[in-house]
Amino acid sequence: MLTVYSTAHRLHHATELKDGVLKPCFEMPSRADTIRARVQAVGLGDVIAPRAFDPSRYARVHSERYVRFLEQAWGEWRELGREHDALPLIWPVRDLRSDIEPEHIDGKLGFYAMDAGVAITAGTWEAVRTSADLALTGMAVLEAGERSAFALCRPPGHHAAAEYMGGYCYLNNAAIAAQAGLDGGARRVAVLDIDFHHGNGTQSIFYARDDVLFVSLHGDPKQSYPYFLGHRDETGAGAGLGFNHNYPLAHGTDWNGYGAALADACRRVAAHAPDVLVVSLGVDTFKGDPISHFRLESEDFLRIGATIAGIGCPTLFVMEGGYMVDDIGVNAVNVLCGFEGRS
Numbered sequence: 001m002l003t004v005y006s007t008a009h010r011l012h013h014a015t016e017l018k019d020g021v022l023k024p025c026f027e028m029p030s031r032a033d034t035i036r037a038r039v040q041a042v043g044l045g046d047v048i049a050p051r052a053f054d055p056s057r058y059a060r061v062h063s064e065r066y067v068r069f070l071e072q073a074w075g076e077w078r079e080l081g082r083e084h085d086a087l088p089l090i091w092p093v094r095d096l097r098s099d100i101e102p103e104h105i106d107g108k109l110g111f112y113a114m115d116a117g118v119a120i121t122a123g124t125w126e127a128v129r130t131s132a133d134l135a136l137t138g139m140a141v142l143e144a145g146e147r148s149a150f151a152l153c154r155p156p157g158h159h160a161a162a163e164y165m166g167g168y169c170y171l172n173n174a175a176i177a178a179q180a181g182l183d184g185g186a187r188r189v190a191v192l193d194i195d196f197h198h199g200n201g202t203q204s205i206f207y208a209r210d211d212v213l214f215v216s217l218h219g220d221p222k223q224s225y226p227y228f229l230g231h232r233d234e235t236g237a238g239a240g241l242g243f244n245h246n247y248p249l250a251h252g253t254d255w256n257g258y259g260a261a262l263a264d265a266c267r268r269v270a271a272h273a274p275d276v277l278v279v280s281l282g283v284d285t286f287k288g289d290p291i292s293h294f295r296l297e298s299e300d301f302l303r304i305g306a307t308i309a310g311i312g313c314p315t316l317f318v319m320e321g322g323y324m325v326d327d328i329g330v331n332a333v334n335v336l337c338g339f340e341g342r343s
């Protein structure tokens, strides 16, 4: 299996506002490098650099003004003489207005963010656009005839929606790749999100569409971030009704519960008969993850990969979350090895 990787991710190392305190972000550079080392150690396959894509490709799922904001935010922040991480201080909640884009960077940061887990630094734009380019390159690898590919994306993307960032995510790499699959001739695409956290951004982007099936297994939002989306009754809207399926699972879920839900989810994906499958590969479902609450063991990730392989269509794995850095390499690559029938 080919891996698409770039060191550009190291340009982004931010803080996050966690439990009321500014701390180094859990989504740290060593995550991607640990996975890259494991890919090499098991001999998964060649590691290739991404092609550079035009930002208009990101705007196939994000709004142009949002992409422009991501590109220009740091410069506008610096123009105010600020050198520390850019973070929102106000959000358009409840009956505040969000029909007018503010001109001031402090307004724009909240207008385009759902939480305080998306600091913007000097290198963020280059890192996030390269992360999206990894996913686009991975989709191009499938279109060239490969059965699978791994886009080692960092920062992740599944919490980012058309016009907002959140949960360490800025551009929705998986959604950008899924749209590229359709633009490249696929008639039906499925996105399977196995990160511990609900892929609210991916759901939101495709919610009213019947050409992309979205299926997510995650911590029940009644108990887990992102709290405000990911319930079982969210099944799509308009033409997209029936093309969105959520499997909220309780804290403490282990392979017994997870494996059964995943088997059902994969049956739903297979029934959609996708021309290509994009997997949002988060491994924060691991028992040792510092910010999540499932109890999967490292060998369970082999089983996850084998279960997904049973769907039987070209598959692009897009890296999402996973914050137990010591084990992230084994866990993420176990999914890929399991998919390939390796132990």
Ligand SMILES: NCCCNCCCCCS
Pocket: 117, 156, 159, 167, 168, 195, 197, 225, 282, 284, 291, 320, 321, 322
């Ligand atoms: N106490 C939980 C804080 C969650 N903060 C954001 C988590 C984003 C996960 C991305 S996969």
Ligand SMILES: [Zn+2]
Pocket: 195, 196, 197, 282, 284, 321, 322
């Ligand atoms: Zn997550």
